[in-house]
Amino acid sequence: MYLHDFEYFNQLILQKSFSKVAAYFNVSQPTISSAIKRLENELDTTLVIRDRSHNELIVTPSGQQFAQHVATILNEWRVSKAEIERLNRQQLFFGIPPIIQNSYFAKIAHALQQRQMLAEITLVEAESSILRRRLLAGEIDLALLGTITNDNDPELSRTELGRSPFRIFLSKDHPLAQKKAGVYFADLKKENFIIFASSFAHTEAIRIMARQNHFTPKIIFQSHDVNFLMNMVAENVAITFLSEVATPNRDDIISIPILDEAQPMFITSLVYRTNHMLTPTQQALLGVIDELYHH
Amino acid sequence: MYLHDFEYFNQLILQKSFSKVAAYFNVSQPTISSAIKRLENELDTTLVIRDRSHNELIVTPSGQQFAQHVATILNEWRVSKAEIERLNRQQLFFGIPPIIQNSYFAKIAHALQQRQMLAEITLVEAESSILRRRLLAGEIDLALLGTITNDNDPELSRTELGRSPFRIFLSKDHPLAQKKAGVYFADLKKENFIIFASSFAHTEAIRIMARQNHFTPKIIFQSHDVNFLMNMVAENVAITFLSEVATPNRDDIISIPILDEAQPMFITSLVYRTNHMLTPTQQALLGVIDELYHH
DNA sequence: AAGAGCTTATAAAATTATTTTATATGTAAG
DNA sequence: CTTACATATAAAATAATTTTATAAGCTCTT
Structure with a gap:
């Protein structure tokens, strides 16, 4: 039994055509x-x-189960x-x-450099949901993820590093x-x-706050760049809603807490595949991160 | 790449000898x-x-990870x-x-018989920890399990059906x-x-109670048979400690609750492999069990 | 209703890959 | 230095898959 047969079957379920699968694999x-018959x-x-x-x-129940x-x-x-x-x-x-x-990351990088571990680490910058997918696909080994729920994939091992509330960021003026x-939040x-x-x-998080307060916030712009976002806020064009961990180190922006009783929290977790074996480097990285977060 | 190569490698990690693995597989x-080299x-x-x-x-880190x-x-x-x-x-x-x-099971069996599903079901009677292992190994499809924690294997899907306290069972005399x-519990x-x-x-559960109360109960006998256990209790030879679900339908045995603030609960769950596809029969069985437990 | 066009099946030949056989090499122990 | 044991290597034998060529089933068209 060749491993190839599994690939063939997998594609057959996806493409539902023997000849297309054959073309797909250039066979x-x-x-x-014969592979399916095997x-x-x-x-x-x-x-x-x-x-x-x-x-x-038609895929039989056995076929679906096997798929x-x-x-x-x-x-x-x-x-x-x-x-x-x-x-x-x-x-x-x-x-x-x-x-x-x-x-x-500045802090993490500094600690890693001291331990001469920076060269071994390739940073993958992406949104948490994308990182989650790439972890599952084995494309990355370890990730920090931001979530607002405690839900966990069974294949991922997750350690919560901390949780911080969301705040309103606005110009000092x-x-x-x-x-x-x-x-x-209702005052906004x-x-x-x-x-x-x-x-x-x-x-x-903003969707949850909006639903709880029965109104749709007036969103005049969305950005993928936190720095740009903060510049806009500093210019007093608008206010923004971000987790506390995003607090910028600048004096033209003020952040104030949200007083609502029920509000989501931004949970930062360290995540890796459950069946991933941690190398010494990776264990060291875990130690560094743990230290930064808890001491 | 033959699937066989994985079997060979797996055994090599277990047996740590090329020639023994060869003998094991009769090759x-x-x-x-050559399989390992491949x-x-x-x-x-x-x-x-x-x-x-x-x-x-020596198994390298790659080898360990791959294993x-x-x-x-x-x-x-x-x-x-x-x-x-x-x-x-x-x-x-x-x-x-x-x-x-x-x-x-009497109730479940009755409901299944009414639906003419009993013939399709093979009952596997074993202790919860053994059933758990057999579920993971794919030897059984569905199981009721009794536990005292809410811990769950990532590969298993678990639905809690109910929880009942532990009680003391003793002779009416x-x-x-x-x-x-x-x-x-301390009074015992x-x-x-x-x-x-x-x-x-x-x-x-009895270990937990014992530790909480800083004493070791005087256990004069252990049995694998609940009926025998109950007969001994009826004879006033000893008392026993069982979850409420074990309450027998007989009038020579009395059960009384345990008053300790902190005490374990016996959790009954319905469990199956996460990637197991439920057939119509299995879904029907789930429905039957759900109905029995919740109505 | 016959043929074109598409899809999957079958059988024999060709190809590819693995396994065996035979032997070599390396190491420890006697 | 020889024996014993474990693994590696190379060529031959074997086994399995893949290709080629063709057939068969079905729909749609003319």
Whole structure:
């Protein structure tokens, strides 16, 4: 039984055509026929029904069940290859979302440089939801993720590093800047918002606040760049809603808390695949991050 | 790349000897040599170091990492085969631990018989921890499990059906039988216990109570048979500690609650593999069980 | 209703890959 | 220095898959 047979079957389920799968793999059509027949013999079942009268391919319950397992097997095999390649190159792919990068990576990088570990780390900058997907696909080894729920994929191991509330960021000249004690979200009905679009957690958080308060905030602009966002805020064009970890180090912007009883929290977690073996470097990185967050 | 190569590698990690693995699979020794070399070429890495000076086999970090994935892949493949075989035979292997069987299976069986589903179900009677292992190995499809924690394996999907406290069961002639309101566990220091040994949840629960109360109960006998246990209790030989679901339908035995503030709960859950596809029969069974528990 | 066009199946030949056989090499122990 | 044990190597044998060529089933068209 060749591993190839699994690839063939997987594509057959996706493409529902023997000949298209053959074209896809640059093999002849009978190759696919015999591969599927091999699998059916091995499993002693019918995986697909070739309904030529309606020119369609019906996947039997066995076939559907098997497709699930095949997807797992092929993913595991691809993850192996990617993971071992990085292991050989002594490269750790470390995912970090922009918001967290802005606030934490300078510190993390400094600590890593002291330990001469920076060269082994390749930074992958992407939004948390994308990093999550790439972790599952084995493309990155370790990631910091920002979320607002505690949900976890079974294949991922997650350690919560901290949680911070969301705040309102506004120009020091904005009238609300005086309200150091904070504001209720409902008080922001008339405000212009500029929001951070590159984080599922942030867009989701603002959606939750909006629904709880039964109004739609006036969003005049969305940006994927926190710096640009902050510049706009400093110019008093609009206010923004960001997690506390995004607090910029500048004196023309004030942040005030939100006083609503129920509000989402921005959870920062360190995540890796459950069946990923941590190398010494990776364990050291975990230690560095743990220290930075907890001491 | 043959699937066989994964089996060879897996055994090599376990047996740490090329020739022993060859003997294990009834193939010649060079077969293993070349299989491992194939894998090493494919992954472009060294998986094992043949240290002939010390006559030992060292598994490299890549090899260890890969071994993890290989174990997953092979398990998935075996699960596929077992699962599809049952699917073809229209057989559902349903695991149930003795305690839960005693209290619930009569009702479940009755409901299933009404729906003419009993013939499709093969009952697997075993302790929860064994059922859990067999679920993971793909040997059974669905199980009721009794636990005292909410911990869950990532590969298993678990639905909590109910939780019940533990109680003390004693003869109607036992002095404590008058204490209908219940007793504190600490009051049982002088009592003779006979305990149910076939349930990790039960032995664990009594251990927890013992530790909390800083004493070791006087266990005069352990049994794997709840009926025998109850007969001993009826004879006033000893008292026992069981979850409420085990309550027998007989009038010579009294059960009283435990009054301790902190005490474990016996959680009954319905469990199946996350990537297991539910057949119509299985969905119907889920419905039956859900109805019995919640209505 | 016959043929074109599309899809999948079948069988034999060709190809490719793995396994065996036979042997070599390296190391420890006697 | 020889034996024993473990793994590697190379060529031959074997086994498996893939290709080629062709058939068969079905729909649609003319």
